[in-house]
Amino acid sequence: MSVPWSRETLAINIGQDNTTYDNSKARRKQSIWRVWKRLSRMQRSVILLILLLGLLSMLYIIPVMQLEWAKKREMSELIKKKTFFFRTQSKILRSKLLDELEQQQKAKQQLSDLQKAQDSLASKKEERQLNIQIRPEHKFDNPGEEKVFFQKIFKAGGIQNKKQLAVINAFSHAWKAYKQFAWGHDELRPVGRTYQEWFGIGLTLVDSLDTMYIMGLKEEFSEARDWVEKHMTLDINQDVNLFETTIRILGGLLSAYHLSGDVIFKHKAKDLGDRLMYCFDSPSKIPYSDVNLKTKKAHPPRWGPDSTTSEVTTIQLEFRDLSRIFRDPKYEAAVNEVSNHIHNQPKKDGLVPIFINAQTGEFRTTATITLGARGDSYYEYLLKQWLQTGKKNDSFRDDYVEAVKGMQLHLMRESEPHKLLYFGELLGGRNFSPKMDHLVCYLPGTLALGYMHGLGDEHLELAKKLMKTCFNMYNRMPTKLSPEIVYFNMAPGAKEDLIVKPADAHNLQRPETVESLFYLYQITKDKKYQEWGWMIFQAFEKYTKLPNAGYASISNVKSITNQGFRDKMESFFLAETLKYFYLLFADGDPIIPLDKYVFNSEAHPLPIYDS
Ligand code: DMJ
Numbered sequence: 001m002s003v004p005w006s007r008e009t010l011a012i013n014i015g016q017d018n019t020t021y022d023n024s025k026a027r028r029k030q031s032i033w034r035v036w037k038r039l040s041r042m043q044r045s046v047i048l049l050i051l052l053l054g055l056l057s058m059l060y061i062i063p064v065m066q067l068e069w070a071k072k073r074e075m076s077e078l079i080k081k082k083t084f085f086f087r088t089q090s091k092i093l094r095s096k097l098l099d100e101l102e103q104q105q106k107a108k109q110q111l112s113d114l115q116k117a118q119d120s121l122a123s124k125k126e127e128r129q130l131n132i133q134i135r136p137e138h139k140f141d142n143p144g145e146e147k148v149f150f151q152k153i154f155k156a157g158g159i160q161n162k163k164q165l166a167v168i169n170a171f172s173h174a175w176k177a178y179k180q181f182a183w184g185h186d187e188l189r190p191v192g193r194t195y196q197e198w199f200g201i202g203l204t205l206v207d208s209l210d211t212m213y214i215m216g217l218k219e220e221f222s223e224a225r226d227w228v229e230k231h232m233t234l235d236i237n238q239d240v241n242l243f244e245t246t247i248r249i250l251g252g253l254l255s256a257y258h259l260s261g262d263v264i265f266k267h268k269a270k271d272l273g274d275r276l277m278y279c280f281d282s283p284s285k286i287p288y289s290d291v292n293l294k295t296k297k298a299h300p301p302r303w304g305p306d307s308t309t310s311e312v313t314t315i316q317l318e319f320r321d322l323s324r325i326f327r328d329p330k331y332e333a334a335v336n337e338v339s340n341h342i343h344n345q346p347k348k349d350g351l352v353p354i355f356i357n358a359q360t361g362e363f364r365t366t367a368t369i370t371l372g373a374r375g376d377s378y379y380e381y382l383l384k385q386w387l388q389t390g391k392k393n394d395s396f397r398d399d400y401v402e403a404v405k406g407m408q409l410h411l412m413r414e415s416e417p418h419k420l421l422y423f424g425e426l427l428g429g430r431n432f433s434p435k436m437d438h439l440v441c442y443l444p445g446t447l448a449l450g451y452m453h454g455l456g457d458e459h460l461e462l463a464k465k466l467m468k469t470c471f472n473m474y475n476r477m478p479t480k481l482s483p484e485i486v487y488f489n490m491a492p493g494a495k496e497d498l499i500v501k502p503a504d505a506h507n508l509q510r511p512e513t514v515e516s517l518f519y520l521y522q523i524t525k526d527k528k529y530q531e532w533g534w535m536i537f538q539a540f541e542k543y544t545k546l547p548n549a550g551y552a553s554i555s556n557v558k559s560i561t562n563q564g565f566r567d568k569m570e571s572f573f574l575a576e577t578l579k580y581f582y583l584l585f586a587d588g589d590p591i592i593p594l595d596k597y598v599f600n601s602e603a604h605p606l607p608i609y610d611s
């Protein structure tokens with residue numbers, strides 16, 4: 001008997017060839033049905049029960065399974081999502097971190113680039129400032145000595161004592177105000193907190209360059225230097241005075257060049273020198289007093305026909321220096337011609353009238369003879385030209401020595417009652433007046449310098465006596481500041497040596513007394529000259545300083561309650577007065593040795609040449 005649902009039967013029934021698939025399907029249905037019919041009721045019930053149970057369990061299992069699957073799917077979706085999220089996050093984080101790292105590295109790089117740039121800038125500046133070329137005309141004994149010398153000057157910012165520090169503070173106070181209210185202009189007006197022009201070429205700035213260098217004020221020097229390079233314009237339609245422009249601007253540029261070695265200064269100096277040279281286009285070769293910087297047209301002063309004697313004879317150091325620097329003799333030739341011409345003019349025992357005509361080349365014989373205004377620096381430059389040319393040109397020395405004798409003979413007196421030695425004036429070239437300008441106080445320094453260079457003890461003795469008088473012109477005033485002009489008492493039995501007229505009671509913060517104290521201290525090493533200088537410095541601080549606005553000239557040195565500020569800070573206060581204070585208070589070796597350098601009339605040191 002065949003078993004209808006046996007595996008074999010089913011296999012036979014089911015395992016049909018593909019080509020007869022439909023027929024076999026129908027046959028299979030029929031055979032299943034036949035098998036079913038042959039089953040007993042019991043068998044059918046069992047099968048149905050089993051099927052029912054199977055169905056039921058399927059009905060239960062499937063949704064549960066589905067739920068499980070859904071959960072699993074959800075879970076895996078979630079995991080996928082989270083993984084994706086975390087991956088993305090970590091990617092973002094990573095790239096952020098990388099970015100940050102990159103930025104940090106960039107910043108580091110930039111910082112180090114910046115540092116390098118700063119360093120190189122600083123070292124360039126330093127190089128520029130300390131770029132000392134050994135110039136053959138300098139009288140330094142061994143190679144390298146000059147460089148060390150200048151480095152010492154520049155490092156003199158390493159101040160030696162509190163007095164020098166006080167001077168630097170004073171300079172900084174003045175400079176700050178100039179910078180704030182008058183930058184690039186000629187002069188500060190400290191009361192109005194503004195500026196005024198004289199020549200329109202940055203007078204105070206250029207005049208102060210070497211003071212800053214000597215004081216070691218590197219930043220200020222460098223800033224001013226950049227102004228000279230970028231903004232100083234000489235091609236302007238402006239009349240300038242030959243003497244003032246030469247001693248202050250040309251002298252300032254030349255000494256800034258010598259100290260710093262920065263060529264910008266020498267080129268500016270040449271530009272200026274070339275323009276000023278037109279002053280010498282006169283029939284006598286005695287220069288006219290003024291010239292227009294642009295049109296180059298020179299002319300006598302607006303107020304009279306003559307040039308001033310001290311003006312035409314106080315340009316030689318600067319023009320000679322220009323010739324030496326550029327190895328071009330024309331500048332020196334022009335000023336030598338003036339010196340030679342004056343050398344050959346008739347004089348009163350070496351003394352000269354204060355006016356000379358550029359057309360005729362003759363002195364105005366009726367003009368006053370004085371060692372003060374319009375006469376002063378003629379005598380100063382006789383000695384200094386002799387020194388500048390390495391003591392080779394003796395006619396300078398001889399004229400100077402003769403003039404000192406003439407001073408003693410015609411101008412020197414002693415006051416009553418304290419016998420203060422002073423030099424008066426010859427009005428109209430003949431009538432003595434016991435009047436002395438503060439300007440004459442340059443003379444003790446010049447006399448002492450002459451003594452230092454072998455002109456005899458008498459010169460030093462004179463220097464000391466006149467120095468004492470000049471100090472008294474400060475010490476005897478209530479403010480301890482000198483008036484512009486004093487008259488000396490000549491009458492026997494007089495109580496006071498000094499007479500100050502109201503019109504002469506002003507003080508312009510002039511340098512001459514401090515300048516002489518500097519020379520006297522350098523040459524004698526007598527500390528009292530430093531002490532006198534300190535007293536004067538303190539008086540300037542007390543009566544001429546304005547809070548936050550620099551320093552001002554004052555109207556009345558006799559009043560301690562109402563000295564009256566004048567609205568001007570002179571450029572020579574920074575160029576000369578404060579520089580000489582600083583040099584006066586230096587301990588030890590001189591910052592600018594007097595056997596290597598000669599100061600021009602505006603305190604700008606220029607090198608001494610061998611010949
Ligand atoms: C400066 O310009 C110079 O020192 C000049 O020789 C005289 N006058 C002033 C200072 O007083």
